[in-house]
Amino acid sequence: MLSEEERKEIEEEFKLYPHKQAAAIEAMKVVQKHRGWLSDESMQDLARMLEISVEDLDGVATFYNLLYRSPVGRHIILVCNSISCYILGYNEIYQALSNVLGIRFGETSPDGRFTLLPVPCLGTCDHAPAMMIDKDLHRDLTPETIGKILEAYK
Amino acid sequence: METPLTQHIRQDGAPLYLKEYEQTGGYEALRKAVTMQPKEIMDLVKDSGLRGRGGAGFPTGMKWSFVPMGDKAPHPKYLVANGDEMEPGTFKDRLLIEGKPHQLIEGMIISAYAIEADVAYIFIRGEYTEGSAIVQKALSEAYEAGYLGKNILGSPYSLEMHIHTSVGRYMCGEETGLLNALEGKRATPRAKPPFPQSSGLFGKPTIVNNIETLSCIPHIINNGAEWFKKLSLTGEGGTKIYGASGKVKRPGLWELPLGTTVREILIDRAGGMRDGLKLRGFLPGGASTDFLTEEHLDVNMDFTAVGKVGSRMGTGTIIVMDDKTCPVGFVHNLEYFFAQESCGWCTPCREGLPWVEKTLRSIEEGTGQMEDLDILDFHTKYLGPGNTFCALAPGAMEPLQSALKYYRDDFIKHITEKRCPWRS
Numbered sequence: 001m002l003s004e005e006e007r008k009e010i011e012e013e014f015k016l017y018p019h020k021q022a023a024a025i026e027a028m029k030v031v032q033k034h035r036g037w038l039s040d041e042s043m044q045d046l047a048r049m050l051e052i053s054v055e056d057l058d059g060v061a062t063f064y065n066l067l068y069r070s071p072v073g074r075h076i077i078l079v080c081n082s083i084s085c086y087i088l089g090y091n092e093i094y095q096a097l098s099n100v101l102g103i104r105f106g107e108t109s110p111d112g113r114f115t116l117l118p119v120p121c122l123g124t125c126d127h128a129p130a131m132m133i134d135k136d137l138h139r140d141l142t143p144e145t146i147g148k149i150l151e152a153y154k
Numbered sequence: 155m156e157t158p159l160t161q162h163i164r165q166d167g168a169p170l171y172l173k174e175y176e177q178t179g180g181y182e183a184l185r186k187a188v189t190m191q192p193k194e195i196m197d198l199v200k201d202s203g204l205r206g207r208g209g210a211g212f213p214t215g216m217k218w219s220f221v222p223m224g225d226k227a228p229h230p231k232y233l234v235a236n237g238d239e240m241e242p243g244t245f246k247d248r249l250l251i252e253g254k255p256h257q258l259i260e261g262m263i264i265s266a267y268a269i270e271a272d273v274a275y276i277f278i279r280g281e282y283t284e285g286s287a288i289v290q291k292a293l294s295e296a297y298e299a300g301y302l303g304k305n306i307l308g309s310p311y312s313l314e315m316h317i318h319t320s321v322g323r324y325m326c327g328e329e330t331g332l333l334n335a336l337e338g339k340r341a342t343p344r345a346k347p348p349f350p351q352s353s354g355l356f357g358k359p360t361i362v363n364n365i366e367t368l369s370c371i372p373h374i375i376n377n378g379a380e381w382f383k384k385l386s387l388t389g390e391g392g393t394k395i396y397g398a399s400g401k402v403k404r405p406g407l408w409e410l411p412l413g414t415t416v417r418e419i420l421i422d423r424a425g426g427m428r429d430g431l432k433l434r435g436f437l438p439g440g441a442s443t444d445f446l447t448e449e450h451l452d453v454n455m456d457f458t459a460v461g462k463v464g465s466r467m468g469t470g471t472i473i474v475m476d477d478k479t480c481p482v483g484f485v486h487n488l489e490y491f492f493a494q495e496s497c498g499w500c501t502p503c504r505e506g507l508p509w510v511e512k513t514l515r516s517i518e519e520g521t522g523q524m525e526d527l528d529i530l531d532f533h534t535k536y537l538g539p540g541n542t543f544c545a546l547a548p549g550a551m552e553p554l555q556s557a558l559k560y561y562r563d564d565f566i567k568h569i570t571e572k573r574c575p576w577r578s
Contacts, residue, residue, distance in 0.1 A: 083243050128405075
């Protein structure tokens with residue numbers, strides 16, 4: 001069941017578009033904000049509210065990079081794997097993250113703290129290599145700074 | 155040298171909010187615009203020579219002129235700002251979104267007025283969390299000050315404006331993919347015609363313009379078409395936010411006259427290569443443009459001149475390749491991106507790009523064969539313009555075809571030595 005708060009926030013989104021379906025992405029973001037990810041159950045509730053089939057909604061959810069249909073950790077690390085970061089040592093950054101956390105792309109650390117995902121171009125190419133943790137952008141990374149940055153996310 | 159777009163943006167990048175923006179002459183252009191006829195504004199933009207800054211360079215005034223106008227036009231009409239900016243190596247719009255949000259909003263209100271739009275959306279990629287928050291605050295300020303909503307500045311014109319933050323997919327930057335995303339669907343491209351100007355968002359007339367394009371509009375209204383034209387060195391109109399990334403001494407963004415040479419951008423502004431490195435080549439305007447080399451340093455960075463030497467200015471943000479970076483690895487990284495971001499809507503792109511990516515991977519890893527070069531050549535032809543539904547695959551072929559031209563020896567060396575010569 002969607003919570004009262006979730007419903008209210010989604011109804012606010014309905015006001016910005018002429019059809020309910022147009023708010024599908026925003027609605028999924030609302031649920032994800034509250035629960036971290038989109039379970040089958042919440043997708044069914046959302047589809048009813050949006051008046052579309054759950055299959056249609058799932059087709060949208062699985063198309064986009066930042067909607068999660070599986071459980072994720074408390075913090076999401078998006079590592080930029082695009083060209084400017086590649087030139088400036090993305091691979092070393094990924095290896096450092098992978099070593100510290102003991103996980104690879106697509107996985108969540110056993111303590112449930114971090115999920116590690118690749119992302120195409122964070123748009124901060126003049127400060128490559130870069131990554132984002134939740135809403136925070138971290139730039140000009142070196143493998144040595146990784147450990148310290150992660151410490152701030154409990 | 156005038157830098158209208160970035161003038162007043164703070165060194166630390168902190169946004170100019172309403173008061174400061176107004177102190178620098180902000181919203182004067184809107185006051186003027188609402189006393190003009192929409193057609194006058196459209197003609198002014200046409201005369202200025204402004205071409206879209208999102209990469210394709212289509213004349214903005216001409217694009218607007220395809221929108222049905224007057225009493226019989228269908229409503230609501232829409233204006234959408236394209237702030238998806240997901241092309242690798244491209245980071246110019248972030249500066250305008252975060253540093254001068256009201257310039258964008260003012261440009262949008264004037265543009266919406268010119269096409270008699272009722273609703274405007276600012277489409278910003280999900281990863282620009284700070285930018286979205288800044289624009290959201292600026293939007294509230296603009297509503298409060300009477301620049302948005304009912305009867306703007308006491309005129310008969312009304313406009314609603316909203317933000318849509320995306321959830322990540324390169325196809326959202328494609329004009330019609332973006333419209334599908336705004337309708338809550340997968341961001342697959344749409345067949346044209348009908349063009350969005352007559353049947354776009356929710357089937358209604360719609361204009362989609364890039365952030366930098368829209369940010370130019372208030373300055374054209376304030377200073378006129380001739381002034382705008384003269385800002386450029388080569389007559390294409392305006393300034394351009396150029397950028398450089400890669401192993402140059404000072405990566406960054408600079409607003410310069412349109413038509414500035416590559417040499418001035420890469421050597422004078424970006425400081426040239428880092429010590430001990432040589433320039434091997436560069437992509438002039440993002441991941442979907444053809445490589446150019448040292449011999450092209452004196453080319454003027456505008457739509458025509460870069461086109462003449464076999465590439466595209468694209469977004470004007472240059473990605474530099476040095477001599478210690480493997481060209482095969484470089485191109486493999488790009489094609490991995492394009493293969494991943496293909497929406498799967500049309501077969502050549504869905505099937506061809508992963509094939510290209512795997513072929514490049516095997517060459518890079520030392521298991522490639524000479525026939526692979528023919529396979530790659532084949533794809534540059536059959537994934538090129540005219541063979542796919544949208545421009546994603548043709549764009550993906552631009553760096554590949556030019557790499558096969560300029561760095562063919564490096565590909566051959568990988569195959570004959572059965573290893574990447576850049577890896578120890």
